[in-house]
Amino acid sequence: MAMRPKAQSNEDRLIGRYFKPLASHPGALGLIDDAATLSPPPGHDLVLTADAIAAGIHFFLDDPADAVARKALRVNLSDLAAKGAKPAGFLLALALPKGTGGPWLKSFTRALGADAKRFGCPLLGGDTVRSPGPLMVSIAAFGTLPRGTMVRRDGARVGDHILVSGTIGDAALGLRLRKTGNAARGWKLSARDRGHLTQRYLVPQPRNALAIAVRKHATAAMDVSDGLAGDLAKLCRASGVAAVVYTARVPLSSATRKALRADGKLLETVLSGGDDYEIVCTVRPARLAAVQAAARAAGVPMTDIGRIVRGSGASFLQANGKSIRFAKASFSHF
Amino acid sequence: MAMRPKAQSNEDRLIGRYFKPLASHPGALGLIDDAATLSPPPGHDLVLTADAIAAGIHFFLDDPADAVARKALRVNLSDLAAKGAKPAGFLLALALPKGTGGPWLKSFTRALGADAKRFGCPLLGGDTVRSPGPLMVSIAAFGTLPRGTMVRRDGARVGDHILVSGTIGDAALGLRLRKTGNAARGWKLSARDRGHLTQRYLVPQPRNALAIAVRKHATAAMDVSDGLAGDLAKLCRASGVAAVVYTARVPLSSATRKALRADGKLLETVLSGGDDYEIVCTVRPARLAAVQAAARAAGVPMTDIGRIVRGSGASFLQANGKSIRFAKASFSHF
Numbered sequence: 001m002a003m004r005p006k007a008q009s010n011e012d013r014l015i016g017r018y019f020k021p022l023a024s025h026p027g028a029l030g031l032i033d034d035a036a037t038l039s040p041p042p043g044h045d046l047v048l049t050a051d052a053i054a055a056g057i058h059f060f061l062d063d064p065a066d067a068v069a070r071k072a073l074r075v076n077l078s079d080l081a082a083k084g085a086k087p088a089g090f091l092l093a094l095a096l097p098k099g100t101g102g103p104w105l106k107s108f109t110r111a112l113g114a115d116a117k118r119f120g121c122p123l124l125g126g127d128t129v130r131s132p133g134p135l136m137v138s139i140a141a142f143g144t145l146p147r148g149t150m151v152r153r154d155g156a157r158v159g160d161h162i163l164v165s166g167t168i169g170d171a172a173l174g175l176r177l178r179k180t181g182n183a184a185r186g187w188k189l190s191a192r193d194r195g196h197l198t199q200r201y202l203v204p205q206p207r208n209a210l211a212i213a214v215r216k217h218a219t220a221a222m223d224v225s226d227g228l229a230g231d232l233a234k235l236c237r238a239s240g241v242a243a244v245v246y247t248a249r250v251p252l253s254s255a256t257r258k259a260l261r262a263d264g265k266l267l268e269t270v271l272s273g274g275d276d277y278e279i280v281c282t283v284r285p286a287r288l289a290a291v292q293a294a295a296r297a298a299g300v301p302m303t304d305i306g307r308i309v310r311g312s313g314a315s316f317l318q319a320n321g322k323s324i325r326f327a328k329a330s331f332s333h334f
Numbered sequence: 335m336a337m338r339p340k341a342q343s344n345e346d347r348l349i350g351r352y353f354k355p356l357a358s359h360p361g362a363l364g365l366i367d368d369a370a371t372l373s374p375p376p377g378h379d380l381v382l383t384a385d386a387i388a389a390g391i392h393f394f395l396d397d398p399a400d401a402v403a404r405k406a407l408r409v410n411l412s413d414l415a416a417k418g419a420k421p422a423g424f425l426l427a428l429a430l431p432k433g434t435g436g437p438w439l440k441s442f443t444r445a446l447g448a449d450a451k452r453f454g455c456p457l458l459g460g461d462t463v464r465s466p467g468p469l470m471v472s473i474a475a476f477g478t479l480p481r482g483t484m485v486r487r488d489g490a491r492v493g494d495h496i497l498v499s500g501t502i503g504d505a506a507l508g509l510r511l512r513k514t515g516n517a518a519r520g521w522k523l524s525a526r527d528r529g530h531l532t533q534r535y536l537v538p539q540p541r542n543a544l545a546i547a548v549r550k551h552a553t554a555a556m557d558v559s560d561g562l563a564g565d566l567a568k569l570c571r572a573s574g575v576a577a578v579v580y581t582a583r584v585p586l587s588s589a590t591r592k593a594l595r596a597d598g599k600l601l602e603t604v605l606s607g608g609d610d611y612e613i614v615c616t617v618r619p620a621r622l623a624a625v626q627a628a629a630r631a632a633g634v635p636m637t638d639i640g641r642i643v644r645g646s647g648a649s650f651l652q653a654n655g656k657s658i659r660f661a662k663a664s665f666s667h668f
Contacts, residue, residue: 009564032572033487034413034556035383035477040373046380048458049369050474052427056466079368093386093427093472124382132390133467138427140384140474143369153367222368230343238366 011128018109022116022123025089036124038089040144047085047143047150051075052093055134059202060178065104066111067202068137073115075225076141078206078277082223084151084215085143087121087208093138095131119208149215151281156220156239160282160308163291165207165300167253168228172273173266174201187262193255200253204277210302213294214281221281227272229326232280232314239282242311247271247318251303271316272326282308345462352439356447356457359423370458372423374478381419381477381484385409389468393536394512399438400445401536402471407449409559410475412540412611416557418485418549419477421455421542427472429465453542483549485615490554490573494616494642497625499541499634501587502562506607507600508535521596527589534587538611544636547628548615555615561606563660566614566648573616576645581605581652585637605650606660616642 020031027037040046053072055061063071073090080087092112116122121141174197177184189197206223214221220239224231228250236243250271252260260266279302283291288304295302306317316324354365361371374380387406389395407424414421426446450456455475508531511518523531540557548555554573558565562584570577584605586594594600613636617625622638629636640651650658 009560012568029486033417035381035417035419035484037379037381037484039379039481042376045371045373047369047371048425048474048476050425050427050460052429052461052463052472054429054463054466057464083367083369085369091382091384091474093384093474095386095388095470095472126384127386127472129386129388130391131467131470132388133465136429136465136467136470136472138386138429138461138470138472140382140425140427142382147373150369150371152363226343234346 014128018105019123022109022113025122025124028122028124031125038124038142043147044144045147045150047080047083047145048140049076049079050138050140051079052136052138054136061134063202065107068135069108069112070115070203072137072139073112073121074204074206075277076139077119077121077208078204078223078225080141080143081206081208081211082151082214082221082279084149084211085145086211087119088142088144089122089124090139090141091124092126094126094128095136096128097131097135145215151214151218151221153220153222153235153238156235156241156282156308158241158308158310160219160284161288161304162232162243162245162306162308163281163283163302164224164228164251164305165210165279165295165302166205167251167256168224168276168278169256169270169273170197170200170253171275172269173256173259174198175273175275176269187259189255189258193258196253196255201275204275206277207279207300209298209300210279210295213291213298214279217283217287217291217294218281219283221279224276224278224280225274227274228276228280229272229314229316235280236312236314241308243306243314244309245306245314245316247316247324249303249305251301268324268326271324348462352443353457356443356450359456359458362456362458365459372458372476377481378478379481379484381414381417381479382474383410383413384472384474385413386470386472388470395468397536399441402469403442403446404449404537406471406473407446407455408538408540409611410473411453411455411542412538412557412559414475414477415540415542415545416485416548416555416613417477418483418545419479420545421453422476422478423456423458424473424475425458426460428460428462429470430462431465431469479549485548485552485555487554487556487569487572490569490575490616490642492575492642492644494553494618495622495638496566496577496579496640496642497615497617497636498558498562498585498639499544499613499629499636500539501585501590502558502610502612503590503604503607504531504534504587505609506603507590507593508532509607509609510603521593523589523592527592530587530589535609538609540611541613541634543632543634544613544629547625547632548613551617551621551625551628552615553617555613558610558612558614559608561608562610562614563606563648563650569614570646570648575642577640577648578643579640579648579650581650581658583637583639585635602658602660605658
């Protein structure tokens with residue numbers, strides 16, 4: 001009898017072994033098909049976002065596989081949270097360098113599966129290709145929300161309060177620690193502080209718990225990924241307004257406060273360094289108490305850091321009444 | 335007055351200049367937001383697919399920017415076509431090597447925009463990142479179809495006819511020509527034949543014109559991207575059936591027929607080489623005439639190449655009654 005063509009390629013085996021367990025959504029068809037189906041509930045929109053991360057650019061070549069998996073999914077979940085959407089699923093395009101082994105894939109897919117479950121965002125499908133260079137993970141994530149309720153960047157109005165979730169600057173200092181451990185000796189941080197900051201860079205904590213509060217109360221919102229200063233300026237530009245932020249009100253972790261006390265020049269890094277994956281949003285004054293109560297109930301504080309005013313740009317006022325001059329307000333790889 | 339944070343990063347400028355013109359869908363929000371919205375019409379499902387292509391793996395480093403753009407979108411459009419879906423839009427994650435210039439981006443986005451318009455598949459959003467290695471283009475594409483009508487891989491039934499669109503093997507021979515131009519001298523092809531084959535590799539022709547015919551008539555379908563032999567074997571495996579293909583019936587272009595006459599050993603490359611981006615599907619005998627008439631009306635012939643039978647695997651019968659023995663039935667980068 002003639003040898004018949006193989007029904008399973010190496011890629012199929014790789015998918016079957018490592019990725020199929022993550023495809024719990026019925027629309028994923030167990031990853032045996034070329035496409036998945038997804039339908040928002042009646043009266044709902046689908047919200048779509050895509051973010052890619054590359055080794056040596058968005059994470060370190062020696063970052064553990066589980067941290068890479070979590071970062072890749074969470075930077076997308078953060079966008080869904082800021083838009084007020086409930087996660088529904090994601091597509092994964094994974095470019096693997098030659099020789100990526102089973103243990104790496106096992107760790108990567110196990111962490112990805114754990115996050116997919118935790119955030120209610122199952123794998124729907126995707127593509128696994130050989131990378132001619134370093135590892136790259138490209139994810140398109142989907143969420144749902146009642147029709148027409150996506151919180152956009154362009155809705156901020158004069159008089160709105162500006163709120164930010166969690167704490168700002170941790171990840172930027174964590175990246176600095178990772179790159180120049182020695183230079184940070186003067187920061188006088190405990191091992192625990194250093195651990196907090198490096199972990200905040202390594203694995204983002206997307207604020208999906210705040211999605212409903214943001215959707216119900218915010219006039220505009222976006223996630224803070226390229227630095228609070230630059231991202232808030234982008235929100236203002238889209239909305240045709242200006243922002244005044246009282247720098248002393250920007251919420252900081254105790255580790256970041258310690259580092260700032262030791263080296264005040266770090267303030268610019270804190271406010272513009274990026275990788276926060278917090279939410280910045282604007283709310284009408286009448287909604288301020290309600291959104292803060294909803295945020296407390298969700299377990300993530302939202303701090304009132306300033307107001308929307310007429311004009312353009314985002315000013316960060318200091319105690320002396322002067323604004324900070326940023327050398328570089330927003331992080332960009334280009 | 336203090337210098338305010340810039341509201342536009344280099345990435346924003348790049349997006350505004352090159353990609354915004356492609357974002358014609360209202361849900362893309364002019365690419366100023368972090369996410370897009372998309373909603374299938376009432377009673378419809380959204381079909382999702384993702385495919386990535388990398389320089390040096392899926393295309394040549396010196397391929398022109400416009401061909402790379404078209405291939406990246408079209409390999410995804412091909413999946414939508416085979417599933418019976420009407421294109422609705424796509425997300426793009428583009429990893430650009432350092433120093434990618436304006437002329438490249440202009441050519442890339444112009445071709446991408448032309449195809450987006452031609453196939454009714456506008457840019458909804460995405461991400462542009464720096465690539466630490468070669469260029470990589472990752473696309474997630476979305477289509478719509480009446481609820482529950484996606485044509486899956488697993489619906490083939492014993493007795494079904496097997497049909498394939500267009501012609502098979504051109505792209506695999508085109509790739510061979512590209513890699514070993516000299517070795518192909520013995521094929522005795524005209525310049526026009528060589529042009530046809532290399533173009534079929536360079537720019538796929540997705541069969542979106544056949545989507546409705548496939549959705550209305552096919553019991554199972556998939557696009558042929560990794561070789562007819564291997565892909566048909568996958569369809570059979572998913573459906574729990576076997577296929578018998580009459581090799582002489584497989585539709586070939588005149589260029590491929592000439593090459594085969596000169597070198598019969600190329601048959602395996604033709605049947606298993608990949609990059610065809612044709613559709614293989616199965617239909618009940620009662621639907622054969624209707625699907626072929628619909629395909630003719632759509633301008634792309636669908637050829638009846640064999641039958642679905644009990645068993646497993648896909649056999650390619652030759653005129654002498656023997657099946658072909660494939661050294662490697664399916665293309666895989668792993």
